[in-house]
Amino acid sequence: MCECQNCGNCENGQKKVVSRRKFMAWSVGAINLAVFGAVFGPVLGFLGSPLRHRQMKQWVPVLDEGALGEGETKEVPFTVRVKDGYEMVDRTYVVYLVRSEEGIVALDPSCTHLGCRIKFQADKNRYFCPCHGGVFDNRGTVVSGPPPKPLVRHAVEVREGKIWVQRSV
Amino acid sequence: MSRRTLSPERPVENVPVPETQEEALRLERPSLRDWTDLRLGWWGFVRKNLDEPMPPGVGWWQTLGNLLLTLLLFQFVTGFALAMYYAPSPSSAYHSVKHLTETVPLGSFVRGLHMWGSGAIVVTVVLHILRVFYWGSYKKPRELTWVFGVLIFNVVLGFSFTGYLLPWDQKAYWATVVGTRIAATVPFVGPDLLRLIRGGEEVGALTLTRFYAIHVMLLPASLVVLTGLHLYLVRRLHIAGPVLPQKGKPVPFFPVQLFRDAIVVLVGLGIVVYLALAFPPAIEAMADPAGTDFTPRPEWYFLGLYELLKIVPQGYEVLATVVIPGLISLGMLFLPWLDRSPSRHPAMRASIILAGTFVSLTIGLMTLKGVIETPPPHHPPAAKAEAPTPDGTP
Numbered sequence: 189m190c191e192c193q194n195c196g197n198c199e200n201g202q203k204k205v206v207s208r209r210k211f212m213a214w215s216v217g218a219i220n221l222a223v224f225g226a227v228f229g230p231v232l233g234f235l236g237s238p239l240r241h242r243q244m245k246q247w248v249p250v251l252d253e254g255a256l257g258e259g260e261t262k263e264v265p266f267t268v269r270v271k272d273g274y275e276m277v278d279r280t281y282v283v284y285l286v287r288s289e290e291g292i293v294a295l296d297p298s299c300t301h302l303g304c305r306i307k308f309q310a311d312k313n314r315y316f317c318p319c320h321g322g323v324f325d326n327r328g329t330v331v332s333g334p335p336p337k338p339l340v341r342h343a344v345e346v347r348e349g350k351i352w353v354q355r356s357v
Numbered sequence: 358m359s360r361r362t363l364s365p366e367r368p369v370e371n372v373p374v375p376e377t378q379e380e381a382l383r384l385e386r387p388s389l390r391d392w393t394d395l396r397l398g399w400w401g402f403v404r405k406n407l408d409e410p411m412p413p414g415v416g417w418w419q420t421l422g423n424l425l426l427t428l429l430l431f432q433f434v435t436g437f438a439l440a441m442y443y444a445p446s447p448s449s450a451y452h453s454v455k456h457l458t459e460t461v462p463l464g465s466f467v468r469g470l471h472m473w474g475s476g477a478i479v480v481t482v483v484l485h486i487l488r489v490f491y492w493g494s495y496k497k498p499r500e501l502t503w504v505f506g507v508l509i510f511n512v513v514l515g516f517s518f519t520g521y522l523l524p525w526d527q528k529a530y531w532a533t534v535v536g537t538r539i540a541a542t543v544p545f546v547g548p549d550l551l552r553l554i555r556g557g558e559e560v561g562a563l564t565l566t567r568f569y570a571i572h573v574m575l576l577p578a579s580l581v582v583l584t585g586l587h588l589y590l591v592r593r594l595h596i597a598g599p600v601l602p603q604k605g606k607p608v609p610f611f612p613v614q615l616f617r618d619a620i621v622v623l624v625g626l627g628i629v630v631y632l633a634l635a636f637p638p639a640i641e642a643m644a645d646p647a648g649t650d651f652t653p654r655p656e657w658y659f660l661g662l663y664e665l666l667k668i669v670p671q672g673y674e675v676l677a678t679v680v681i682p683g684l685i686s687l688g689m690l691f692l693p694w695l696d697r698s699p700s701r702h703p704a705m706r707a708s709i710i711l712a713g714t715f716v717s718l719t720i721g722l723m724t725l726k727g728v729i730e731t732p733p734p735h736h737p738p739a740a741k742a743e744a745p746t747p748d749g750t751p
């Protein structure tokens with residue numbers, strides 16, 4: 189014996205209604221979607237939080253002004269307290285200070301190619317990147333190699349006999 | 358009366374009706390083997406796999422998959438052991454690894470097994486891919502076996518990239534600084550992608566926890582699923598014979614092929630154990646963002662990419678970081694559809710064979726160049742002979 193499933197597909201003159209079967213199938217689908225969303229929505233938002241990070245600027249005194257002679261380039265380490273995820277740490281960074289006719293320039297030591305640590309060679313008056321052969325002149329302009337941009341310059345100020353550098357954190 | 362084994366060939370409903378009292382007793386208290394088999398169908402499964410037909414001509418080249426499986430098992434076990442001594446934070450990661458390597462009994466050996474094992478997996482996976490490629494075994498109906506394989510390959514590379522950071526020494530730190538910066542070269546979304554991967558602006562505490570979670574949770578889970586699918590398909594579709602069918606009847610997997618597998622596993626693991634003992638893993642100085650005496654260098658199998666970065670012209674690094682690796686990955690993934698020739702014979706798909714050989718050789722040679730030219734740590738090269746200008750300015 190056959191029983192009408194109310195599938196809505198036949199032409200038996202029956203009303204086109206959503207069958208029980210279809211209704212349940214759709215419901216299961218919708219519930220699955222909701223469960224999926226309930227897990228992955230919050231998790232993706234949670235993991236994506238670094239995207240909302242705002243850069244802040246911080247002024248740090250790094251060197252006595254008198255310690256940097258005319259035409260001199262100095263590698264200056266300085267330590268700042270930074271928030272590293274869940275902990276506060278003292279972290280040491282390095283900046284290259286150059287005094288020339290245009291004043292004091294503070295160069296970031298990360299190669300603009302892929303971020304290796306560049307090194308200054310006084311005898312050549314150039315910065316060399318150990319990774320893929322990037323070379324910069326003493327103002328940070330690219331001389332050769334793959335780096336696409338000159339070295340990043342930090343803002344510098346001289347206040348009360350000290351050289352201050354602005355870092356973004 | 359001989360002992361009855363209940364196996365799936367004998368459906369459960371057909372459990373025999375006991376005829377004698379003695380038999381009734383035996384069926385009531387079956388042997389452990391019968392008891393488990395009735396419930397799990399285990400012996401049937403084992404027998405089916407041992408009897409799997411191998412076309413004539415299947416031999417040593419088909420043992421690499423099983424070697425991979427064994428090496429993976431080793432990684433899981435040694436990785437689990439290492440995780441028990443490891444602490445994923447910048448202030449403790451380095452010390453925990455140093456401690457487990459230098460103080461914990463057998464620590465150096467277990468870490469050595471994990472380290473050399475990962476290298477062995479990369480080598481074996483590449484050999485396995487090459488053998489499948491030259492045999493044309495990725496063709497209909499085995500396209501998806503290949504696709505799952507390519508996904509597995511990417512997971513393997515992900516393992517080594519994330520694992521490399523975990524010891525938090527100079528090598529780890531700087532390779533990750535440079536490696537993650539590659540993401541920043543992606544057009545438009547690069548900087549955001551970099552922040553997502555690092556968990557912030559700089560490589561730090563959140564990068565370490567991210568990499569750790571990916572290395573010990575996400576990738577192992579993906580690998581188990583993908584390997585399961587891969588092996589299911591290998592058995593479902595059976596192994597492809599040689600390109601030119603050879604005479605003879607198929608032989609069962611057991612004993613000949615299994616014996617070959619065992620020999621290869623013995624040799625492969627022997628090499629890993631030897632390397633772990635002869636070249637115990639080192640740990641360098643602790644990660645130091647300000648340190649100057651360190652030349653970043655990636656794990657050796659990424660050295661090809663590293664060399665590529667040196668040769669692309671200035672301003673086009675996206676070629677080396679995204680375009681070329683991306684094209685190679687996509688080409689691998691869609692190989693079964695790029696190769697339209699219905700024949701598996703190399704001569705009938707010469708362009709694909711040539712392209713694949715060219716790409717593999719290039720990667721091989723660039724890797725070799727990288728291995729030869731990349732200096733060991735702490736011996737920074739004198740800066741390359743750069744024609745000095747008389748006054749030191751450009």
Ligand code: HEM
Pocket residue numbers: 418419420421422423425426429482485486489494495499502503505506507509510584587588591595596597598
């Ligand atoms: C760690 C990961 C892997 C494991 C454990 C594994 C395991 C296996 C095993 C046991 C076989 C049976 C025959 C043989 O060993 O040659 C096999 C076959 C195969 N594998 Fe893999 N494999 C892995 C990775 C890959 C990768 C990366 C690819 C491709 C990119 C791949 C593609 C294939 C194909 C197409 C076959 C069928 C070959 C045939 O029928 O002749 N596999 N694999």
Ligand code: FES
Pocket residue numbers: 299300301302303304317318319320321322333334335
């Ligand atoms: S990171 Fe400096 S040249 Fe590539």
